[in-house]
Amino acid sequence: MSIDELIDSASLQAVVAPEPLADLLRRSSAMHRHLCPRQVLGARMGMYAGELLGLALPQTNKRLYTFVETDGCFADGVSVATGCWLGRRTMRLIDVGKVAATFVDTQTGQAVRIAPRPDVRELARGYAPNARSRWHAYLIAYQLMPLNELLNAQPVTLTVDLKAIISRNGLRAMCEQCGEEIINAREVIHDGKVLCRTCVGEGYYTTVDQVYTERHQPNQE
Ligand SMILES: [Zn+2]
Ligand SMILES: [Zn+2]
Structure with a gap:
């Protein structure tokens, strides 16, 4: 063709x-x-x-x-x-x-x-x-x-x-504020605390005051 x-x-x-x-x-x-x-x-x-x-x-x-x-x-x-x-x-x-x-x-x-x-x-x-x-x-x-x-x-x-972007395998930290795990060395030290970027104000969301009822939960069966 x-x-x-x-x-x-x-x-x-x-x-x-x-x-x-x-x-x-x-x-x-x-x-x-x-x-x-x-x-x-x-x-x-x-x-x-x-x-x-x-x-x-x-x-x-x-x-x-x-x-x-x-x-x-x-x-x-x-x-x-x-x-x-x-x-x-x-x-x-x-x-x-x-x-x-x-x-x-x-x-x-x-x-x-x-x-x-x-x-x-x-x-x-x-x-x-x-x-x-x-x-x-x-x-x-x-x-x-x-x-x-x-x-x-x-x-x-x-x-x-x-x-630093690539970082290393197996690096793990725990955010002292939200308790979530941070991998790839993305944590920051702020006032002597290990924190995630969200908790130091670099987040992309704020939380909404709403509770999910049971039917919104993923199927547990
Ligand atoms: Zn296209
Ligand atoms: Zn956090």
Whole structure:
């Protein structure tokens, strides 16, 4: 099938990329039940990071660490391509609302931030002129565009302490105020007390005065 035919029949699953990108996109779209432009960007950024850092990706170890700058489909595109996952503690969300990511080789300390070129949307239209919407044009074009038209890569130095973020296995503390366990050395010492960040006022919630009745409790059977 030609590209044009694929575009004409563009279903939400339109994978037109060559391998190995196509395989990555099939995997990320299977997780989402759709393929979208941001997944494509995420997968291509991850692959590009592997080239720039000289790492074979997706990794099966934890050598590469990724900071994604937004969540959603994009992050899963990055994960599928790199093997960095929130669940493997090789990915962290720094939510500044950008479709961009920084990839760090934890062995060498080398880091590169990759983002779409600011003019990527205009350039994209030339790669899928017959697409039935702009969204479809991006979906197709991001799979086909050469890297130098799609992405910018910039070597960077981290200003956060990656070793502290990764921390060590098996570290446990107990908050002296709420009594909850804290792992990965996220506790703080405040007035000589070991406390969690929530109890020192860095929490993201306040409690509500309401008691759950029995029918709200999880089924105990
Ligand atoms: Zn999506
Ligand atoms: Zn606490």
